[in-house]
Amino acid sequence: MRPIHPRRALTGALVAASLAALPVRAETLDKVTFGTNWVAEAEHGGFFQAVADGTYKRYGLDVTIVPGGPNENNRMLLIAGKIDFFMAANTLMSFDAVANNVPVVTIAAVFQKDPQVMLTQPDAKVARIEDLKPLTLFVSKEGMTSYFQWLKSEYGFSEKNVRPYNFNPQPFIANPKSAMQGYVTSEPFAVEKAAGFKPNVLLLADYGFNTYSTLIETRRDVVEKKPDLVQRFVDASMIGWYNYIYRDNSAGNAMIKKLNPEMTDELLAYSVGKMKEYGIVDSGESLKNGIGAMSDDRYTSFFNKMVKAGVVKPDLDFRRSYTLRFVNKGVGVELRPSKP
Numbered sequence: 001m002r003p004i005h006p007r008r009a010l011t012g013a014l015v016a017a018s019l020a021a022l023p024v025r026a027e028t029l030d031k032v033t034f035g036t037n038w039v040a041e042a043e044h045g046g047f048f049q050a051v052a053d054g055t056y057k058r059y060g061l062d063v064t065i066v067p068g069g070p071n072e073n074n075r076m077l078l079i080a081g082k083i084d085f086f087m088a089a090n091t092l093m094s095f096d097a098v099a100n101n102v103p104v105v106t107i108a109a110v111f112q113k114d115p116q117v118m119l120t121q122p123d124a125k126v127a128r129i130e131d132l133k134p135l136t137l138f139v140s141k142e143g144m145t146s147y148f149q150w151l152k153s154e155y156g157f158s159e160k161n162v163r164p165y166n167f168n169p170q171p172f173i174a175n176p177k178s179a180m181q182g183y184v185t186s187e188p189f190a191v192e193k194a195a196g197f198k199p200n201v202l203l204l205a206d207y208g209f210n211t212y213s214t215l216i217e218t219r220r221d222v223v224e225k226k227p228d229l230v231q232r233f234v235d236a237s238m239i240g241w242y243n244y245i246y247r248d249n250s251a252g253n254a255m256i257k258k259l260n261p262e263m264t265d266e267l268l269a270y271s272v273g274k275m276k277e278y279g280i281v282d283s284g285e286s287l288k289n290g291i292g293a294m295s296d297d298r299y300t301s302f303f304n305k306m307v308k309a310g311v312v313k314p315d316l317d318f319r320r321s322y323t324l325r326f327v328n329k330g331v332g333v334e335l336r337p338s339k340p
Contacts, residue, residue, distance in 0.1 A: 029062035030229055033083040035074025040067050040259040042271035043185055043214065044087065046110065046281075046291075049252030050240025059236035061229075067259055075217075078104060084222060085233060088215040090114055091302055092146055094321035095312050103220045106322040108234045108292035109212035110241060112284045113205035115183040115275075116147055119191060120200045121176045129207045130155055136178040138165035143181050146311060147209055153309040154208060169194055184278055185271040203278055210302050212294060213280075223323065234326045238291045242335035245272065245281055282336065289328040296324070 036044050047065055050056045056063040066083060068074050075093075078086040079102060086104070088094065094106045120126040124135065129151075139148050139162050151157040163171070165181055172180035173195040182188065184203055191199050205211075216234065223230055244252050253268050275281050285293040299322060306312045 029057060029060055030232075032056075032061050032063045032085065032229070032233055033066060034063055034085045034087070034233075035066040035068060035077055035083045036087045037068045037074065037089055039069050040065075040256040041186075041263060042253075042256065042268045042275070043115070043183070045244040045249060045252050045256065045268075045272065046241030047087075047237055048240075048255040049244040049249055050236050052251035052255045053240070053243060055239050055243070056233075056236045059232040061232055061236060063233070063236075075104075078217065078219065081219070084218060084229075086217045088217045090146075090213045090215070091211040091299070091321070092306065092311065094215065094217070095303070095306070095316060095318055097217075098318060098321045099312070099316055104217045105220050105223060105320075106212075106215045106217050106294075107223070107230060107326045108216040108237070109214070109294045109327075110216065110237075110292060111213035111280050112282070112286050112293070113203065113278060113280050114209060114211050114213040115185050115278075115280055116143075116204045116209065117182050117184045117187070118179045118202045118204070119172065119182050119188060120179045120202075121172075122197055122200060123176055124179070124200065126179070126200055126202065129202055129204075132179050132202070133157060133161075134177075135161065136175055137162045138172050138178060138180040139163075140165045140167070140181060147204055149309040149311050150209055150305060154305070184280070185274045186267070188274075189267055189270045206278075208305070210298060210305070212298070212302075216292075223325070227325070231326050234292060235329075235331045239332045239335070241281060241291045242332040245276060246335060246337055285328075288330070288333075290330045290333050292327045292331075294322060294324055294327055 034047060040048065051063055051065060066074055074083060075086050075088070077083045088106065097104050118132055120135065126132060144162070148157065169180060169187065169191050172178050173191065184201060188199050188201055216237065218230060243249065249272065256268065257263050282291055285295055299318060303312065303318045307314045
């Protein structure tokens with residue numbers, strides 16, 4: 001990450017003031033286990049940062065992060081009471097929990113924008129999302145049941161040009177008249193390394209796919225019985241994200257690389273840069289209310305879009321999927337640079 005701006009004297013004073021306001025806890029730290037939904041990477045960086053730089057401890061928490069992976073199901077461990085918090089992918093997972101009477105609830109949304117993108121080759125002359133329609137589209141099975149249904153209902157896309165995406169960029173690289181799904185924080189980097197060209201990037205969030213992403217979930221009984229612990233975990237996590245995005249994130253990155261040796265400094269820096277460039281973590285509602293912000297209006301808007309797309313049923317009580325009790329308090333906003 002870039003060196004701290006010369007305004008660090010002022011920022012340091014703000015940080016000191018923020019830390020001084022933290023609860024002083026002389027008793028034993030509360031043990032907390034947090035499960036992610038994939039292997040350690042920059043997209044989880046704020047949580048690792050909060051462990052590595054002592055933020056969680058300052059909030060009276062001893063946090064263990066359990067990385068996910070292709071053969072892990074940390075959400076099941078949450079439901080079973082084996083872990084305390086879980087990182088869900090997006091709002092659709094929250095809706096699905098309500099539909100299936102799974103006793104979990106979303107308590108914060110780290111990503112204001114879903115990182116989902118469609119990539120095209122430089123010569124494809126794609127300037128807007130509608131320009132993707134005549135191309136061969138590489139879309140995963142999960143994508144077909146979620147965002148692609150929205151593309152059909154909102155923009156009139158057809159499945160006739162869709163081909164399976166198996167998380168291998170080679171078919172896309174070989175076909176200049178194609179588009180491939182990905183995350184803005186990783187797949188463009190991988191394509192450039194493999195093919196030697198920078199792909200065009202269309203972020204679906206900028207065209208109306210307004211799901212929250214990288215959610216923090218916990219069980220309803222934890223919210224009811226331990227609201228103070230939930231609040232401290234949310235607040236400390238958001239401080240971790242401010243520090244990871246805007247300040248010296250070397251401690252968090254060192255922890256990520258230790259848990260995932262395949263992660264490189266170059267990719268970590270690229271991912272953080274793209275999260276900042278596209279406002280993935282800090283934009284919209286979070287600019288005033290703090291990272292992790294959520295709103296009833298945003299949930300209602302996305303729910304209505306998913307009903308229109310046929311992804312969720314119109315009688316779903318979607319408001320049971322989340323609570324605003326622990327967010328929108330402006331925690332950590334003073335850590336944001338005046339010009340991020």
